[in-house]
Amino acid sequence: MPNDLRALAAEAEGLQAQLTEWRRDFHRxxxxxxxxxxxxxxxxxxxAKLGIETQRVADTGVLGVLHGLGEGGRTVALxxxxxxxxxxxxxxxxxxxxENAGVMHACxxxxxxxxxxxxxxxxxxxxxxxxxxVRFLFQPAEEVGGGAVPLIGAGALGGAERIFGLHTAPDIPxxxxxxxxxxxxxxxxxxxITVQGRSAHVSTPHxxxxxxxxxxHIVIAAQALVTRMTSPVEPLILGIGKLQAGTAxxxxxxxxxxxxxxxxxxxxxxxxIRRLLDETAQSVAxxxxxxxxxxxxxxxxxxxxxxxxxREAASVxxxxxxxxxxxxxRALSLGGxxxxxxxxxxxxxxxxxxxxxxxxxxxxxxAHNGAFDLDEDALPMGAALYAGxxxxxxxxxxx
Ligand SMILES: [Zn+2]
Ligand SMILES: [Zn+2]
Numbered sequence: 001m002p003n004d005l006r007a008l009a010a011e012a013e014g015l016q017a018q019l020t021e022w023r024r025d026f027h028r029x030x031x032x033x034x035x036x037x038x039x040x041x042x043x044x045x046x047x048a049k050l051g052i053e054t055q056r057v058a059d060t061g062v063l064g065v066l067h068g069l070g071e072g073g074r075t076v077a078l079x080x081x082x083x084x085x086x087x088x089x090x091x092x093x094x095x096x097x098x099e100n101a102g103v104m105h106a107c108x109x110x111x112x113x114x115x116x117x118x119x120x121x122x123x124x125x126x127x128x129x130x131x132x133x134v135r136f137l138f139q140p141a142e143e144v145g146g147g148a149v150p151l152i153g154a155g156a157l158g159g160a161e162r163i164f165g166l167h168t169a170p171d172i173p174x175x176x177x178x179x180x181x182x183x184x185x186x187x188x189x190x191x192x193i194t195v196q197g198r199s200a201h202v203s204t205p206h207x208x209x210x211x212x213x214x215x216x217h218i219v220i221a222a223q224a225l226v227t228r229m230t231s232p233v234e235p236l237i238l239g240i241g242k243l244q245a246g247t248a249x250x251x252x253x254x255x256x257x258x259x260x261x262x263x264x265x266x267x268x269x270x271x272x273i274r275r276l277l278d279e280t281a282q283s284v285a286x287x288x289x290x291x292x293x294x295x296x297x298x299x300x301x302x303x304x305x306x307x308x309x310x311r312e313a314a315s316v317x318x319x320x321x322x323x324x325x326x327x328x329x330r331a332l333s334l335g336g337x338x339x340x341x342x343x344x345x346x347x348x349x350x351x352x353x354x355x356x357x358x359x360x361x362x363x364x365x366x367a368h369n370g371a372f373d374l375d376e377d378a379l380p381m382g383a384a385l386y387a388g389x390x391x392x393x394x395x396x397x398x399x
Contacts, residue, residue: 030084072131081142108168118383145299163348170365178352188336215256
């Protein structure tokens with residue numbers, strides 16, 4: 001790894017004021033999934049100032065492309081997610097508080113977007129120092145698992161041989177980077193099971209089919225899939241959070257609707273739990289004379305970092321800041337992130353940028369909470385990681 005990355009870290013520190021300004025602008029104007037129109041327009045304007053050509057993808061996504069003027073013909077993709085959450089920010093004295101009632105950047109995506117703009121600024125300033133192509137993916141709708149797949153479908157990855165992304169991490173301190181090969185996040189899927197029965201008076205149950213009773217059995221049977229049908233050493237969640245059935249206290253329910261989510265830690269386990277739940281729901285319904293239909297919505301695959309790219313990214317952190325900044329023991333989360341979808345296509349790594357500072361309220365999490373904040377002193381490190389990884393790959397520094 002070239003040792004001039006130390007200089008790049010210093011240049012990133014020089015962007016602190018600009019990074020903070022960008023982050024606060026996005027924080028004041030948060031937009032939920034698929035509504036990121038203002039955010040996209042700001043990103044386009046900022047990239048244009050840097051001389052980076054842009055293209056709108058999937059309505060509210062922005063693809064920026066920067067060609068290096070030096071040697072080499074590699075391509076790297078860098079991704080930041082841009083959406084906010086339907087969360088009310090707690091009304092306290094932050095000068096950059098959300099101006100959209102009930103909407104807040106409570107997951108740090110304002111920081112990711114600022115960091116990637118910072119990475120773009122650094123790379124644009126160094127375009128004589130590398131060849132090939134950098135593809136900046138400003139992705140909407142991460143929170144609903146609907147952003148990555150449309151971008152991939154629109155060809156946003158181009159010919160990228162590598163992808164790198166990052167998420168802010170309130171659980172680790174500013175100045176550290178969580179980087180772990182393999183599993184980092186679980187898959188996330190959403191299911192709806194509709195049970196069809198036949199209504200009848202409770203005094204004549206033999207004339208009807210009780211959808212509520214069947215649905216109750218499905219809830220119980222589903223838990224056996226986790227405790228009896230799958231390995232106890234591989235984490236798996238099958239949660240049912242909604243059950244709606246019946247219209248009258250003295251009638252058998254005609255229909256029942258169950259809604260829930262599964263979280264798995266490998267691609268085969270994700271497919272298997274779906275099949276098991278489908279079969280179980282059908283069998284239980286058939287046992288009591290009813291029928292079911294199950295609909296699945298894919299939110300995201302499990303997030304599996306490529307081991308080689310994870311090593312490359314860790315070497316970039318070392319080259320930027322010296323040894324001792326990489327944390328490889330960050331706890332696994334069964335939350336999901338659709339960065340995983342890119343990793344199914346291109347080898348890559350997802351890093352966790354430490355943004356927790358015990359002296360700054362809200363920065364140690366939890367995320368998705370109205371009191372959440374992030375330590376803006378971490379933003380230069382995020383920008384340097386994006387630019388440093390891209391330079392490392394494009395200049396062949398990992399060979
Ligand atoms: Zn989130
Ligand atoms: Zn997030």
